[in-house]
Amino acid sequence: MNLVPAKIPTRRAIADRMLQSGGQRDDFVVFESDIGYSTYSYLFGDAYPKRYFNMGIAELGTMAAAAGMAAEGRPTVVCGYGVFLTMRALEAVRSFVCYPHLNVKIFSSHGGVTAAIDGVTHQATEDIAFMTTLPGMTVLVPCDSASARAAFDLCLGFVGPAFVRLMRDPLFELYPEGTEFRIGGSHTPRKGKDLTIAGYGDMVFQALEAADRLEQEGIQAEVLDLYSIKPWDQKSLRESIQRTGALLIAENHQRRNGLGYELAAWCMKEGISLPFAQIGLDDTFAESGSYPLTLEKFGMDPASIVSSARKLIAEK
Amino acid sequence: MTEAGRLVPETRIRQLEQHARDIRREIVTMVHTAQSGHCGGSLSASDIVAALYFDVMKIDPARPRMPDRDRFVLSKGHACPVLYAALALRGYFPVQELSTLRKNASRLQGHPVSTYLPGLDATSGSLGMGFAQAIGMALEAKMTGAQYRVYSLLGDGELNEGLVWEAASSAAKFGLDNLVAIIDRNNLQNDGKADDIMPMEPIDRKFEAFNWRVLTIDGHDMAAVVQTLESAAKASGKPTCIIARTIKGKGVSFMEDQREWHGKPPSDIEFTRACKEMDDAEPDCTETEGGRR
Ligand SMILES: Cc1ncc(C[n+]2csc(CCOP(=O)(O)OP(=O)(O)O)c2C)c(N)n1
Ligand SMILES: [Mg+2]
Numbered sequence: 001m002n003l004v005p006a007k008i009p010t011r012r013a014i015a016d017r018m019l020q021s022g023g024q025r026d027d028f029v030v031f032e033s034d035i036g037y038s039t040y041s042y043l044f045g046d047a048y049p050k051r052y053f054n055m056g057i058a059e060l061g062t063m064a065a066a067a068g069m070a071a072e073g074r075p076t077v078v079c080g081y082g083v084f085l086t087m088r089a090l091e092a093v094r095s096f097v098c099y100p101h102l103n104v105k106i107f108s109s110h111g112g113v114t115a116a117i118d119g120v121t122h123q124a125t126e127d128i129a130f131m132t133t134l135p136g137m138t139v140l141v142p143c144d145s146a147s148a149r150a151a152f153d154l155c156l157g158f159v160g161p162a163f164v165r166l167m168r169d170p171l172f173e174l175y176p177e178g179t180e181f182r183i184g185g186s187h188t189p190r191k192g193k194d195l196t197i198a199g200y201g202d203m204v205f206q207a208l209e210a211a212d213r214l215e216q217e218g219i220q221a222e223v224l225d226l227y228s229i230k231p232w233d234q235k236s237l238r239e240s241i242q243r244t245g246a247l248l249i250a251e252n253h254q255r256r257n258g259l260g261y262e263l264a265a266w267c268m269k270e271g272i273s274l275p276f277a278q279i280g281l282d283d284t285f286a287e288s289g290s291y292p293l294t295l296e297k298f299g300m301d302p303a304s305i306v307s308s309a310r311k312l313i314a315e316k
Numbered sequence: 317m318t319e320a321g322r323l324v325p326e327t328r329i330r331q332l333e334q335h336a337r338d339i340r341r342e343i344v345t346m347v348h349t350a351q352s353g354h355c356g357g358s359l360s361a362s363d364i365v366a367a368l369y370f371d372v373m374k375i376d377p378a379r380p381r382m383p384d385r386d387r388f389v390l391s392k393g394h395a396c397p398v399l400y401a402a403l404a405l406r407g408y409f410p411v412q413e414l415s416t417l418r419k420n421a422s423r424l425q426g427h428p429v430s431t432y433l434p435g436l437d438a439t440s441g442s443l444g445m446g447f448a449q450a451i452g453m454a455l456e457a458k459m460t461g462a463q464y465r466v467y468s469l470l471g472d473g474e475l476n477e478g479l480v481w482e483a484a485s486s487a488a489k490f491g492l493d494n495l496v497a498i499i500d501r502n503n504l505q506n507d508g509k510a511d512d513i514m515p516m517e518p519i520d521r522k523f524e525a526f527n528w529r530v531l532t533i534d535g536h537d538m539a540a541v542v543q544t545l546e547s548a549a550k551a552s553g554k555p556t557c558i559i560a561r562t563i564k565g566k567g568v569s570f571m572e573d574q575r576e577w578h579g580k581p582p583s584d585i586e587f588t589r590a591c592k593e594m595d596d597a598e599p600d601c602t603e604t605e606g607g608r609r
Contacts, residue, residue, distance in 0.1 A: 055476075
């Protein structure tokens with residue numbers, strides 16, 4: 001598939017849309033914890049200083065303050081890195097945002113090992129587990145600029161907590177502007193009949209690359225972009241695996257308690273029996289390095305997806 | 317004269333200044349090679365780290381896990397280039413290894429990981445967490461009667477974290493006079509001036525109110541740095557906080573006091589410029605008794 005390289009990462013695309021939206025509606029505010037130049041929330045802060053609160057390097061207090069403001073009825077956005085938002089601030093997210101079901105939207109950069117270069121302390125590789133576990137939390141993972149902008153609109157379009165996982169570095173543009181996205185929706189950027197590769201975020205591109213290589217071996221892989229992780233699109237997945245008869249989940253996350261576990265449990269419950277495998281961190285931390293080399297080392301690159309796909313097909 | 321009463325010989329000071337210059341050169345070189353990493357906060361802390369590793373701390377590079385060694389916890393873990401440079405120059409591992417910073421399979425991770433590299437006493441990189449671990453290390457020494465001291469370097473932005481003040485409270489409660497916190501007071505954090513992003517002053521009176529002993533110095537005046545670190549290492553019943561006034565990016569003119577140089581690698585042209593400046597800053601070889609490497 002010929003994809004256009006992205007000029008901006010998803011963290012930037014969502015911040016651009018937030019800036020734009022700031023002029024269209026005046027109700028929401030943005031909280032930041034001193035990485036505004038990295039989340040690009042400073043763009044909103046420069047334009048709307050009265051609606052921007054930089055709380056310093058204090059992620060837990062920032063999240064609790066956002067909850068307090070949301071409890072007053074104000075839609076609030078909290079920007080930061082995944083590791084700090086979903087770990088240091090986790091209790092605030094769970095007990096004081098999700099429990100009272102407040103209108104707090106969390107825009108979380110450096111998802112998975114897309115921040116490989118910074119090392120493990122900066123790689124959010126358990127964020128999906130933490131966030132999807134919380135009752136009432138909506139979880140979205142856009143893979144490109146159009147889907148990141150759409151994620152902003154979807155989040156601000158309802159009352160309640162939401163988490164959006166974003167990337168540090170630009171990858172590719174997949175969706176034309178105007179593509180429709182919905183909470184609980186998915187897209188199928190590549191059709192195929194031999195197996196389904198379901199992914200989200202950056203792994204959609206790794207899966208597409210793997211699908212290209214598989215095609216040269218005569219294997220037709222279908223690639224499903226589950227950009228809405230919670231709720232996720234059961235109908236599309238069911239329809240896809242009924243046709244292909246094999247399921248590979250590719251995620252830039254721990255395998256344990258990631259989307260793969262969710263889908264496996266669902267298959268069991270639905271009585272769907274099929275060859276199934278997971279791509280992701282296998283109960284290990286990653287390391288510093290380049291994004292592609294780190295994917296390769298931890299078995300998440302296109303070559304690993306290809307070999308995993310071959311095995312699944314042999315099992316059919 | 318210091319509280320401790322020892323006047324550090326002039327030649328020793330000159331040698332330490334040379335070590336600091338060598339550390340700065342390695343910082344800029346490794347971040348340039350990696351094309352990723354934090355120059356600003358590494359350069360501001362170079363004099364302090366040079367004084368600790370080449371004079372003040374009781375350490376033995378040949379025995380990095382020696383039980384009674386002094387501990388150093390880089391709580392502002394993003395500044396690890398300064399620590400990696402000091403460790404390499406002090407002989408913990410080959411200087412050439414600095415060029416592997418942030419690369420796959422390197423022992424020099426993007427933020428320090430204690431299990432990866434000899435000489436690293438703690439894992440850090442999430443602000444506030446290093447200092448909190450330093451409390452545990454100092455408590456362990458108090459409990460067992462071990463004689464080592466624990467030095468922890470914090471950023472001034474890092475002081476925003478509530479965790480820092482939880483740790484500060486407990487250090488006073490347990491009378492951890494074997495603990496020295498050094499604040500790299502460069503008045504910059506990620507998003508701008510520390511005084512604007514989250515005003516923390518008066519930092520000295522805050523620590524005093526938390527029952528700490530507080531000393532304020534010019535963090536680039538090597539004589540003051542060494543003397544104060546030494547005097548801080550004396551039992552007084554209280555933990556000691558040294559507020560070191562510094563310049564972020566110190567030593568490379570275009571990086572000095574510039575927000576942008578918090579976490580940006582130099583380009584080839586900028587690197588050449590920085591090297592030229594650092595060469596020019598070297599004292600004439602005939603003048604230095606400490607001598608260059
Ligand atoms: C808990 C946590 N939040 C955010 C960050 C991202 N971050 C890295 S450095 C930095 C600014 C630090 O400023 P300061 O403590 O003053 O350090 P220095 O100026 O010495 O570099 C931030 C926000 C982090 N590493 N850890
Ligand atoms: Mg600072």
